[in-house]
Amino acid sequence: MGFGNPQYEGLLKELEIELDERGNVRATEKNYHTNIPKIFAAGDMRRGQSLVVWAISEGRECARKVDEYLMGHSLLESKDQNILHEI
Numbered sequence: 001m002g003f004g005n006p007q008y009e010g011l012l013k014e015l016e017i018e019l020d021e022r023g024n025v026r027a028t029e030k031n032y033h034t035n036i037p038k039i040f041a042a043g044d045m046r047r048g049q050s051l052v053v054w055a056i057s058e059g060r061e062c063a064r065k066v067d068e069y070l071m072g073h074s075l076l077e078s079k080d081q082n083i084l085h086e087i
Ligand SMILES: Cc1cc2nc3c(=O)[nH]c(=O)nc-3n(C[C@H](O)[C@H](O)[C@H](O)COP(=O)(O)OP(=O)(O)OC[C@H]3O[C@@H](n4cnc5c(N)ncnc54)[C@H](O)[C@@H]3O)c2cc1C
Pocket: 001, 002, 003, 011, 042, 043, 044, 045, 049, 050, 051, 052, 053, 055
């Protein structure tokens, strides 16, 4: 549960996923990518304790970034502008 800080033991530790200074998974709002290729993070896991509206917004934005990563572009809606995004 992201709300109580990510649990480091297990998945995060085994994959050597980097945390930020607050103990959350380090991933930027630019692309939601962690330090490990193909691993993305969004919501409380990335932001720390927050609101459900942020979790929904980040989930949607992150999905678009994953789509772009896999396909080279995405037709999913952007929070900022409803246009086709190329990497
Ligand atoms: C008690 C409480 C009250 C809240 N009240 C409000 C409120 O009134 N209004 C509001 O806006 N927000 C509220 N929040 C905050 C809101 O619930 C969170 O911001 C939101 O749920 C975050 O969504 P998320 O998807 O990022 O993370 P989460 O909802 O924490 O979902 C993460 C999911 O990942 C799963 N998971 C974790 N590790 C693994 C793993 N290794 N493998 C597979 N699955 C895994 C977890 O079981 C969980 O289902 C509250 C939170 C709490 C705890």
